Amino acid sequence: MKPNFSLRLRLFNLNCWGIPYLSKHRADRMKRLGDFLNMESFDLALLEEVWSEQDFQYLRQKLSPTYPAAHYFRSGVIGSGLCVFSKHPIQEFTQHVYTLNGYPYMIHHGDWFCGKAVGLLVLHLGGLVLNAYVTHLHAEYSRQKDIYLTHRVAQAWELAQFIQCVSLGLTGEVGWGQGLRGGQVPTYRRAELVREERLPHQPGSPSHTSKKADVVLLCGDLNLHPKDLGCRLLKEWTGLHDAYLETRDFKGSEEGCTMVPENCYVNQRELEPFPFGIRIDYVLYKAVSGFYISCKTLRTTTGRDPHSGTPLSDHEALMATLCVRHSPPQHIPSPSHGPAERSPLTSILKEAWTELDLGVAQARWWATFAGYVIGLGLLLLALLCALAAGGGVREVAILLWTPSVGLLLGAGAVYLFHMQEAKGLSRARAELQHVLGRAREAQDLGPESQPALPLGQQEGDGTEEQ
């Protein structure tokens, strides 16, 4: 690779609002989306809410000359709605379905049935390994009384952990609150530095084969405003940069909003508290391994189709031009984690822990409540059996059987579901607690003793397991 290596990457992201029978002008919008993507010829188009596999097949056929590679991520009962079209060959793909994703009995919201997920594509572009993630988190149906807040925080954490795990190295990359900026060489966690001291690179040894991504990209509808806990958690934990905040050349909707009142498909009442709209769709990126990435331009649609008058979806499309270039070898800055510096990430992790802890308590409360209802239902059923056998109010007893059995089965399902929810939330809480424990331990020992510090020793302190 030449020292002046440079790669330009043009991306498209859109939540397509493709609900069969419910979304307006779906077929027409899909057609126009296909035309637009063909005309613009992006490197990568990442789509959400393509709920119908027929729509994907239609787009696939239409786009195949320009985007020969495509994949549809299947999950849940309905599907994740995620798909991707690429001008370049897809080396590998995989997906991770979120453990928690709403409640099955909230049928009118439907998120549970989708099996919301994060999809990963690995592309090799001119010798560069690009890991591109596409996702869609649980919808926010009410900002005032958001019953899905905990699930979205858990999803954001799971997403961040998945990216960290697959692309960035579980023990690598992000330091404590160092405020990484685009293209900077990040500071490393201490364990890595220790390892580097002991394990110098062996020339000729095949360590490159176990290398992760050079560039990580995350696009999608996070259903999170930029200041929301889930969004801050995701960005801080992975060190991903927000294209809207990083670019110097932005054109599009006010404040980069991706749901705007100008869009005729948007429910205007929901946007009333936000005069410019809301920003919930993102292009996030990061370069590792001595590469430098920046966002040259970012465009959004503005409530209208780029060409005709009607919009492509109820969300606005994001179009980014990213530039990746080789970064010259740099000195790895030694970590200088003082208590003050560590605070931003630590406080976010603590906030997330508190949110999940509340969620665990609430899930357990529902499971207990359902347990009592099951007991009551069994009692009622026994009583009705006795009445029906005895005669007298026999007809009434028989009539009440159906709702009693229904009550019992319903409560049983609610019990099982909330038990599972409590387990899922406990898992995320334990992971956060582990991370916070490491931070606390590092803080207690102070910066001067860092290089010899074996992280993670608090595992056995008993506080994490509850």
Added chain:
Amino acid sequence: MKPNFSLRLRLFNLNCWGIPYLSKHRADRMKRLGDFLNMESFDLALLEEVWSEQDFQYLRQKLSPTYPAAHYFRSGVIGSGLCVFSKHPIQEFTQHVYTLNGYPYMIHHGDWFCGKAVGLLVLHLGGLVLNAYVTHLHAEYSRQKDIYLTHRVAQAWELAQFIQCVSLGLTGEVGWGQGLRGGQVPTYRRAELVREERLPHQPGSPSHTSKKADVVLLCGDLNLHPKDLGCRLLKEWTGLHDAYLETRDFKGSEEGCTMVPENCYVNQRELEPFPFGIRIDYVLYKAVSGFYISCKTLRTTTGRDPHSGTPLSDHEALMATLCVRHSPPQHIPSPSHGPAERSPLTSILKEAWTELDLGVAQARWWATFAGYVIGLGLLLLALLCALAAGGGVREVAILLWTPSVGLLLGAGAVYLFHMQEAKGLSRARAELQHVLGRAREAQDLGPESQPALPLGQQEGDGTEEQ
């Protein structure tokens, strides 16, 4: 790290058979297990079927002086049953819950409620990064008529992909049917070689931070015999070596079996076709990045407690001593994938694809059948409503309401479940198809054109998406 660096790792694995109220002598066995683990002081003890969190907490407390780090992997309604005790600090942990894991209406089998999973621990041992996985796949209740075969194959594939994704690099490591042996430097897939040519290591660049594991270890109850499709798929796709087959110093049960007729807790009738027992618990390992790993000794219990007379579980424990040492820089062998050489892995992948394809068809059949039952149930309910309103057979009509509503709800649940199953199996099938497509393409182009071959181009050929 000195050139004569060497690390000895002592491991313990046991499926503990810890079902509350059902497993015999549970409390006593847990106590003796704790005593044994304390006495032996392994580096890592990986346990399955610790279904009760109280048992984990008991062991945690008992083992804390010898094993200061511990983690319990929570998932599903009951839990994954997986836990781990480590003498060394745990740097990170995460888990992946299998998409498919039996049927919720098979309550007497219970696997669905457990949320079977794979847990991952990252340990740093003397500058070496060890990724230790522990797992437990769906049980096999009948070998003659195994209705969970497809799910276990899908789980084995998901497990292999998870290990590949997190520890080995999605596009790295395993070549086509090269028959890796313990400690050999593997051949690499072509894309990696291409990348290496274009991307020489930049001295001083921080590429080490995105490095994956040095040593990968997988322990657990796979519920798969060594020749079963799932086991072959897992081993071939990840390149993991089987401690029992690799070691020169084995002592224990005949043929390394982990469920033996000598064990008094084992159902003797189930083992009738297997006079020595069955081998379904494994210690698998692999070294990457210029390390060499071998299994010095492997021991199993033989149906009795190592000290007293009664066994610790219905499974036998595995105790392995692994030795990791630095491997001198070696030449990366150039790939020589002829069609003949490629065949073992390809044929396994094809076999798995066929199995999953059958599973998809069956899941769709069940969903369709349930759809018809829903229609019939609705019709019946309408008829009963009409009869009840009309009088005459009123009482009978009312009496039949409950089973009709039950039928409807039951069929609805079965429909949703099998739709989800079909999606999950389709996903695994698509991943296998992608891999097979790459192999086919490589084969078509022949070995001489390999270095310039961009893999994965078949993505857009339309055959993968069905």
